[in-house]
Amino acid sequence: MVTVMTDVNSTLVLGGARSGKSTYAEGLSAGHEGPLVYIATAEAYDGEMTTRIAAHVARRGEAWRTVETPIALTDAIAEAGGPGHFLLVDCLTLWLTNLILGEHDVADHTTRLLDAIAACEAKLVLVSNEVGLGIVPENALARRFRDEAGILNQKVAAAVDSVVLVSAGLPLTLK
Numbered sequence: 279m280v281t282v283m284t285d286v287n288s289t290l291v292l293g294g295a296r297s298g299k300s301t302y303a304e305g306l307s308a309g310h311e312g313p314l315v316y317i318a319t320a321e322a323y324d325g326e327m328t329t330r331i332a333a334h335v336a337r338r339g340e341a342w343r344t345v346e347t348p349i350a351l352t353d354a355i356a357e358a359g360g361p362g363h364f365l366l367v368d369c370l371t372l373w374l375t376n377l378i379l380g381e382h383d384v385a386d387h388t389t390r391l392l393d394a395i396a397a398c399e400a401k402l403v404l405v406s407n408e409v410g411l412g413i414v415p416e417n418a419l420a421r422r423f424r425d426e427a428g429i430l431n432q433k434v435a436a437a438v439d440s441v442v443l444v445s446a447g448l449p450l451t452l453k
Contacts, residue, residue, distance in 0.1 A: 288395055288402045288438040292431060295407065298447035300368055303403045304338060310401065312362035314342045317354045319373035334368070342366075348376040352387070352394040355402070363400035370406035370434065371427050378419075384426055388433060395437045406431050408443065 289306065293299035307314055316338060322328040335344065347354040351373050359365050367373075377384050395402065410428045415421045435441045441453040 286401075286440045288398065289404070289440040289442060290431070290434050290438045291403060291405045291442050291444060292408045292435075292452075293444035294409075294411070297444045299405050299407075299444040300334065301337070301447070302442065302444045302449055303366055303368065303405045306403050307364045307366065310364045312364060313360075314338075315358040315363055315365050315400075316342045316344045317351065317358065317365060317367045318344055318346045319348055319351060319367070319369060319376065321348050321372075321376070348373070349380065349382065352390040355391075355394040355398055359394075359398040359400040359402065361399045364403075365398070365400045366403045366405070368405040370404055370430060371409065374427055374430055375423065378423060378426065384430075388430055392433060392437050395434070402438075404434060404438070406434065 289303075291299045291303040291306075293302075318331070318334075320327060320331055322331055338344075343358075345354050345358055351367065355365060355367070374384065376382075377387055395404075407427065408431065409424050415424055435453065438453075440451065443450045443452055
């Protein structure tokens with residue numbers, strides 16, 4: 279069950295893989311009367327990802343406008359984030375993956391994201407994976423990703439009004 283927080287402008291929804299975080303985040307739009315904008319950071323590089331993206335699109339339905347942006351997330355938030363809009367960014371860890379693999383400056387993009395969150399006039403929900411609860415990855419790239427994701431999640435959590443952890447489809451409000 280989703281509790282819609284009407285006095286909250288920005289929310290970070292965290293959770294593990296298949297935890298229900300995207301469904302929960304979508305549910306936060308219940309009753310919203312303005313435009314619904316889904317900002318997608320995923321790219322379909324294989325059949326499995328194509329299937330996952332199609333399932334997300336089907337679940338959301340036609341009420342949502344989708345903006346695909348694997349890198350230029352802050353621009354998408356600024357362009358789509360007008361007053362009365364509901365923005366759902368799904369997900370920050372896929373965006374981070376795109377930044378790392380594209381050899382972009384993660385710190386600069388993170389700073390720009392925090393600025394975009396502060397300036398956003400829309401109701402903004404950001405989804406991110408919690409990847410720091412498992413074992414230490416065996417290779418340097420995976421360790422860097424885990425560390426960068428943890429830093430990104432901490433910074434975004436500090437910048438938003440509300441943080442919810444979803445596990446087994448159940449939300450736990452952290453902030």
